[in-house]
Amino acid sequence: MRIALMQDTARPLELEHNLALIDDAAAQASSVGAELLLTPELFAFGYVPAQIREQVSAEAVDGARSRLQKIARTCGIAMVFSLPGGESPEERGITAALADEYGAVLAEYQKVQLYGPEEKAAFRPGQKPPSVTSYRGMNLGLLVCYDVEFPEMVRAAAARGAELVLVPTALAGDEASVPGVLLPARAIENGISLAYANHCGMEADLDFDGCSVVVGPSGQPLGELGTEPGLLVVDVPTAAEESGSADYLQDRRADLHRDWL
Numbered sequence: 161m162r163i164a165l166m167q168d169t170a171r172p173l174e175l176e177h178n179l180a181l182i183d184d185a186a187a188q189a190s191s192v193g194a195e196l197l198l199t200p201e202l203f204a205f206g207y208v209p210a211q212i213r214e215q216v217s218a219e220a221v222d223g224a225r226s227r228l229q230k231i232a233r234t235c236g237i238a239m240v241f242s243l244p245g246g247e248s249p250e251e252r253g254i255t256a257a258l259a260d261e262y263g264a265v266l267a268e269y270q271k272v273q274l275y276g277p278e279e280k281a282a283f284r285p286g287q288k289p290p291s292v293t294s295y296r297g298m299n300l301g302l303l304v305c306y307d308v309e310f311p312e313m314v315r316a317a318a319a320r321g322a323e324l325v326l327v328p329t330a331l332a333g334d335e336a337s338v339p340g341v342l343l344p345a346r347a348i349e350n351g352i353s354l355a356y357a358n359h360c361g362m363e364a365d366l367d368f369d370g371c372s373v374v375v376g377p378s379g380q381p382l383g384e385l386g387t388e389p390g391l392l393v394v395d396v397p398t399a400a401e402e403s404g405s406a407d408y409l410q411d412r413r414a415d416l417h418r419d420w421l
């Protein structure tokens with residue numbers, strides 16, 4: 161499957177500006193034959209958890225969701241977008257949704273592993289495992305940012321059949337080990353591909369790393385970006401086309417492990 165990853169700088173709470181960037185990325189991705197566009201965590205509002213909690217209503221989230229679905233439909237491309245949940249500000253989490261090329265939402269997931277005091281104060285953690293949905297012959301899983309740094313979370317997606325895990329993210333602080341070490345390890349230990357789309361540049365008081373990347377089942381980067389805005393287009397192999405040396409997923413003694421963890 162040919163996918164595209166959007167990497168850019170959102171403007172905090174400037175919905176129209178941020179949606180225009182997503183619209184441009186979707187049109188560009190569609191024009192080069194991508195079947196799906198992956199966008200960064202909370203990009204429509206910017207990664208500003210405290211400001212979102214205080215200033216973004218449930219109605220504003222619903223409106224943004226409809227606009228994102230319309231972008232997918234207008235550009236004729238599936239999209240993974242990340243928004244606050246649809247509940248009231250006190251109840252909602254951080255979500256990722258997969259919409260098809262008609263803008264219909266096929267799957268949703270609420271971020272289980274919230275990161276740091278600001279996120280934990282602004283959002284509720286999810287309690288359900290990652291969703292896995294078949295789209296155009298590939299099983300797609302959804303996780304959000306910090307989730308992917310936990311082997312249990314990626315294993316949960318792989319155990320549910322995911323061949324490609326799509327991760328909207330918001331990584332700042334020059335954390336090169338996440339795209340450079342952890343994502344390849346997650347890919348190898350599960351025999352799957354991972355796509356990780358980040359913000360870049362300054363948003364409020366955070367300097368985002370960029371470094372969006374797609375890694376294949378053998379842990380090799382299939383494509384990566386630097387620190388500037390860009391669109392990363394990658395042809396992702398099915399898990400069957402690329403198998404690593406060991407089949408950890410098949411060989412694992414899950415019956416024993418689950419009692420040990």
Ligand SMILES: NC(=O)CCCCC(N)=O
Nearest residue numbers: 275305306330331335338
């Ligand atoms: N939004 C996020 O979940 C940020 C996760 C950053 C984790 C890290 N290792 O810096």
